[in-house]
Amino acid sequence: xxxxxxxxxxxxxxxxxxxxxxxxxxxxxxxxxxxxxxxxxxxxxxxxxxxxxxxxxxxxxxxxxxxxxxxxxxxxxxxxxxxxxxxxxxxxxxxxxxxxxxxxxxxxxxxxxxxxxxxxxxxxxxxxxxxxxxxxxxxxxxxxxxxxxxxxxxxxxxxxxxxxxxxxxxxxxxxxxxxxxxxxxxxxxxxxxxxxxxxxxxxxxxxxxxxxxxxxxxxxxxxxxxxxxxxxxxx
Amino acid sequence: xxxxxxxxxxxxxxxxxxxxxxxxxxxxxxxxxxxxxxxxxxxxxxxxxxxxxxxxxxxxxxxxxxxxxxxxxxxxxxxxxxxxxxxxxxxxxxxxxxxxxxxxxxxxxxxxxxxxxxxxxxxxxxxxxxxxxxxxxxxxxxxxxxxxxxxxxxxxxxxxxxxxxxxxxxxxxxxxxxxxxxxxxxxxxxxxxxxxxxxxxxxxxxxxxxxxxxxxxxxxxxxxxxxxxxxxxxx
Numbered sequence: 001x002x003x004x005x006x007x008x009x010x011x012x013x014x015x016x017x018x019x020x021x022x023x024x025x026x027x028x029x030x031x032x033x034x035x036x037x038x039x040x041x042x043x044x045x046x047x048x049x050x051x052x053x054x055x056x057x058x059x060x061x062x063x064x065x066x067x068x069x070x071x072x073x074x075x076x077x078x079x080x081x082x083x084x085x086x087x088x089x090x091x092x093x094x095x096x097x098x099x100x101x102x103x104x105x106x107x108x109x110x111x112x113x114x115x116x117x118x119x120x121x122x123x124x125x126x127x128x129x130x131x132x133x134x135x136x137x138x139x140x141x142x143x144x145x146x147x148x149x150x151x152x153x154x155x156x157x158x159x160x161x162x163x164x165x166x167x168x169x170x171x172x173x174x175x176x177x178x179x180x181x182x183x184x185x186x187x188x189x190x191x192x193x194x195x196x197x198x199x200x201x202x203x204x205x206x207x208x209x210x211x212x213x214x215x216x217x218x219x220x221x222x223x224x225x226x227x228x229x230x231x232x233x234x235x
Numbered sequence: 236x237x238x239x240x241x242x243x244x245x246x247x248x249x250x251x252x253x254x255x256x257x258x259x260x261x262x263x264x265x266x267x268x269x270x271x272x273x274x275x276x277x278x279x280x281x282x283x284x285x286x287x288x289x290x291x292x293x294x295x296x297x298x299x300x301x302x303x304x305x306x307x308x309x310x311x312x313x314x315x316x317x318x319x320x321x322x323x324x325x326x327x328x329x330x331x332x333x334x335x336x337x338x339x340x341x342x343x344x345x346x347x348x349x350x351x352x353x354x355x356x357x358x359x360x361x362x363x364x365x366x367x368x369x370x371x372x373x374x375x376x377x378x379x380x381x382x383x384x385x386x387x388x389x390x391x392x393x394x395x396x397x398x399x400x401x402x403x404x405x406x407x408x409x410x411x412x413x414x415x416x417x418x419x420x421x422x423x424x425x426x427x428x429x430x431x432x433x434x435x436x437x438x439x440x441x442x443x444x445x446x447x448x449x450x451x452x453x454x455x456x457x458x459x460x461x462x463x464x465x466x467x468x469x470x
Contacts, residue, residue: 053329056336056382066325070335073328090301093308094288100305101291103335107342108352115350116363117343117370128351128363135352147291 002028004062006042006055009033011225012173012218014106015059017071018078020169023212025082031217033058072099075166084166095160098151098167105144105174106226109181112136113228126232133233137185141178145193152195157202164203171196172203177227182234238264239297241277241290246460247408247453249341250294252306253313255404258447260317266452268293307334310401319401330395333386333402340379340409341461344416347371348463361467368468372420376413380428387430392437399438406431407438412462419470 003022007015009031022029032038045067046055055069061077068074076096079085085095110118115132116125148159148171155161158168175196178186190197203209212218221227238257242250244266257264267273280302281290290304296312303309311331314320320330345353350367351360383394383406390396393403410431413421425432438444447453456462 053325053332054386055332056339056379066328068328068332070332073332073335076331077328090288093301093303093312096311097288097290097303097305097308100308100338104291104342107339111346111350111352115346115352116367117346117350117375119370119374131351135354139354140352144291151289 001064002030004030004032005059006032006045006062007059009039010219010222012177012221012227013059013225014071016173016219017102017166017170018059018061018074019217020173020209020212021075021078021082021084021166023217024164024166024169024206024208025078025084026208027078027082072096072103075099075170079166084164084169086160086163086165091160095165095167098148098159099170101144101147102167102170102174105140108136108140108144109177110226112181112233113230122228122230129230129233133182137182137189137235141185141189142192145174145189145196149193149196152199156195157199159199164206168199168203169209172200172209175200177221180221181227181229183229184235188235236299238262239267240264240294241267241280241297242294244268244274245454245457247412247456247462248294248460249306251408251454252337252401252405253294253296253309254452255408255444255447256310256313256317256319256401258452259399259401259404259441259443260313260319261443262313262317307331307338310334310405314401319399319404321395321398321400326395330400330402333383333394334405336379336382337402337405337409340375343371343375343379344412345461347416347468348465357463357465364465364468368417372417372424372470376420376424377427380409380424380431384428384431387434391430392434394434399441403434403438404444407435407444410435412456415456416462416464417469418464423470 005015005018007013033042042058045051048054051067053067059071060067060069061074068077085092112133113122113129115128122129151159158164159171223229240250240253242248268277277293280286283289286302288302294306295302295304296309303312320327347368348357348364350363357364386394393399394406458464
């Protein structure tokens with residue numbers, strides 16, 4: 001039975017970290033909300049009284065009878081089943097910890113265009129978004145991406161050594177997202193994290209990922225997702 | 236060998252979710268940074284080249300030879316060992332998922348007083364903080380706490396039924412924190428989440444938690460933590 005992924009059909013968003021893992025694994029899955037009637041099905045799942053584990057928000061994954069939400073939690077589940085995480089408990093917790101650090105960074109990416117919160121429009125908070133974006137590039141990007149750069153420098157080529165994990169797929173997505181949303185700032189910054197950029201190339205060249213990126217299963221970046229290209233926020 | 240908890244010594248902050256779990260479990264632990272020289276030891280751990288799993292930020296927990304960071308990840312580890320999580324994999328992922336939803340809410344709490352980011356002072360963003368706090372109480376608190384209220388309504392008295400889990404301890408902390416930071420707003424809101432308030436009472440009355448709250452191991456709330464009482468942000 002294929003996995004069922006439930007996520008907003010027109011954006012990469014938080015669902016993309018799951019899509020990348022499913023694609024790299026060569027797992028069989030349906031991107032439910034992208035099918036006819038699928039978005040209604042997703043909303044019905046969230047409101048269902050019969051569902052024992054109702055998600056707070058998409059993305060969520062149906063795996064047989066189990067419904068799992070929260071990106072890092074879904075990856076914890078998938079990683080163990082598809083060779084995208086190491087086997088020992090300690091190493092699995094470590095990779096999960098890194099994914100949770102990616103999660104924290106993704107929140108800060110979202111805050112660049114929505115510092116006043118998710119229920120106001122970007123257009124109502126452009127001034128605040130500019131301030132937040134400046135600080136993001138000055139303080140937060142160097143801190144987060146520098147952390148991962150240092151980890152790769154300890155061994156590499158992947159963040160946990162020679163074998164790819166789901167965190168590497170997420171780091172690929174961070175680089176792609178920053179390149180799309182902040183092309184000038186990212187261009188100026190990339191020289192500071194050469195190993196991370198090399199990791200990005202390595203992930204992009206993996207056969208399953210390469211095929212995915214060329215397929216129409218990969219939704220294009222756009223200004224409804226987490227990474228948004230607003231020229232006013234780029235340098 | 237006692238656990239070693241590493242977290243900032245003068246605030247509850249994110250470390251408090253770990254402290255509550257260790258206390259409820261009756262686990263032996265040292266709150267390292269609260270001891271003489273402990274904060275330096277914490278910083279040295281984070282910078283250590285010898286540490287295989289360097290944390291991005293506190294809190295982190297040393298358990299024998301393993302060093303684990305990220306609150307929800309630490310609770311995943313502790314929950315399994317101290318009867319603070321169910322035994323089946325599916326139920327464990329469910330409780331972890333709920334903890335990650337708590338994590339998301341904690342970020343939004345922090346954003347009420349720091350909408351422009353963590354490296355500027357509150358005093359430099361009061362106007363933005365007021366806007367964000369209004370939206371927080373109008374949209375986000377009802378959504379998040381209402382979600383947990385509904386879960387308790389399905390069974391109770393705890394969020395996963397009759398047995399306490401680490402998520403219940405975290406929900407207790409959310410109620411305590413909101414009462415401290417936003418006394419007027421929270422007072423007006425509590426009637427909307429009666430089961431959550433009852434859960435808070437139940438957690439507070441547990442012998443180990445009760446003893447902890449009366450001890451000097453419990454740091455008082457203050458305006459350096461995640462929950463901050465700034466009257467300008469309360470109704």
